[in-house]
Amino acid sequence: MEPHLSWYLALSALLFTIGVVGVIVKRNVIAMFMCIELMLNAVNLTFVAFASFFQDVTGQLFVFIVMTVAAAEAAVGLGIIIAIFRNRESLDVDDASILKL
Amino acid sequence: MLVLLFILFGGLAIGCAINVVAQRNPLYCAISLIGVFMSLACLYLMLAAPFIAAVQIIVYAGAIMVLVVFVIMLLNVEQEEKRRIRTGFLVPVAVVLAGLLIGEVAFVLWSVDPNPTLQSSDIGLTSSIGAALFTSYLLPFEITSILLLMAIVGAMTLARRTDVLSPEARVIPGAQVLALSDIDPRASHDVQTPIITDSSAEAAALLGLAGKRDQSKRD
Numbered sequence: 663m664e665p666h667l668s669w670y671l672a673l674s675a676l677l678f679t680i681g682v683v684g685v686i687v688k689r690n691v692i693a694m695f696m697c698i699e700l701m702l703n704a705v706n707l708t709f710v711a712f713a714s715f716f717q718d719v720t721g722q723l724f725v726f727i728v729m730t731v732a733a734a735e736a737a738v739g740l741g742i743i744i745a746i747f748r749n750r751e752s753l754d755v756d757d758a759s760i761l762k763l
Numbered sequence: 764m765l766v767l768l769f770i771l772f773g774g775l776a777i778g779c780a781i782n783v784v785a786q787r788n789p790l791y792c793a794i795s796l797i798g799v800f801m802s803l804a805c806l807y808l809m810l811a812a813p814f815i816a817a818v819q820i821i822v823y824a825g826a827i828m829v830l831v832v833f834v835i836m837l838l839n840v841e842q843e844e845k846r847r848i849r850t851g852f853l854v855p856v857a858v859v860l861a862g863l864l865i866g867e868v869a870f871v872l873w874s875v876d877p878n879p880t881l882q883s884s885d886i887g888l889t890s891s892i893g894a895a896l897f898t899s900y901l902l903p904f905e906i907t908s909i910l911l912l913m914a915i916v917g918a919m920t921l922a923r924r925t926d927v928l929s930p931e932a933r934v935i936p937g938a939q940v941l942a943l944s945d946i947d948p949r950a951s952h953d954v955q956t957p958i959i960t961d962s963s964a965e966a967a968a969l970l971g972l973a974g975k976r977d978q979s980k981r982d
Contacts (some may be wrong), residue, residue, distance in 0.1 A: 663766055664765050664766065664880070664881060665765055665766055665769040665809070668871050668872050669769060669773075669872070670806070670810070671871055672868045672871060672872055673773045673776065673777070673806075675864070675867075675868050675871075676777055676780075676868070677776060677777065677780050677799070679861070679864060680777070680780040680781060680783075680784055681780070683784055684783060684784040687784060688784070690789055692789045692792075692831065692834065692835055692838075693783075693789050693792050695831070696783060696789075696792050696793060696796050696831065697783065697784065699796065699823075699827065700780055700783060700796065700799060703799065703800065703803055703823070706803070706815075706819075707803060707806065707807075710806075710807050710810050710812050710815055711810060713810075713812070713886065713887075714810040714811050714812060714881060714886070714887065715880075715881055717882075717884055717886055718886065719886045719891055719892060719895045720895070720900075722812055722814070722815050722886070722887060722892055723892065723895055723896055723900050723903075725815050726815070726818065726892070726896070727903055727904075727907055729818060729819070729822050729823065730907045730910065730911060731907075731910065732822075732823070732827060733822060733826060733827055733911070733914070734910050734911055734913070734914035735914075736827045736830050736831065737830070737914045737915065737917075737918040738914050738917045738918050738921065740830055740831065740834045740918070740922075741917065741918040741919075741920075741921035741922040742921055743834060743838075744834065744837070744838070744921070744922050745921050745922065747838050753838065
């Protein structure tokens, strides 16, 4: 017996749900950021599973592009986090709810 | 055998993911997230995608998480303190929606049939990915490179200090070349004369402009 495609899809859905829960529950900006990375990885697992089971390389190419977008997001997001921390001395999202300092 | 490996790595991924959400210290979150990335890389290997597995470890666990851990340690983040849940009235709604999601997953698990089977092929190899990436998917590849360039510029713009150089700035590493108009705005006609100093105050003193600048401030 081998793992079916649906097993991978179920695992991916669970990981994505855990990531969504983290984004909603967490208050630290960096922790929310890491939960977003978790959601991206769950989607990547779906892409790779479909690509392997349907013998199509397109899914793996999209994983590649998603990884690049995640790297760009990490660079810009962490730059924003550093700017917020420099201005407000806090990483709590509730402290950064207004644009005015 | 493959089922055992799937249960092992899938369970590891879910456990580490739950730990990411449950931990209060962001550093422990980051280390758990590295565990998720590692187990997902093992799952990619099981799915006959060795290139994606290697890139997952190099880019995600290597580059992105190093950046995240670096920022966590740079900012000296304290532990997240416990607070009252803001939206307590939404908890029953969340439980109902989670039950719906579990039902959907169970539906997928039991009713989608027949499942395609995994057969050995070369679609996960580096050569086939590279061939497709540089022929039929060249445009997304180039757009991605432009996106990376924008991310570099944007991150540098966001993270650098944006203080304007003041005449009282004392420590400026290296010599700088200033046009006369940079030091005295009224001398804008003379942009050809460069001044080489270590600070703008020194340049102003060299030109005898320090007093004039103070006068212009008073005006």
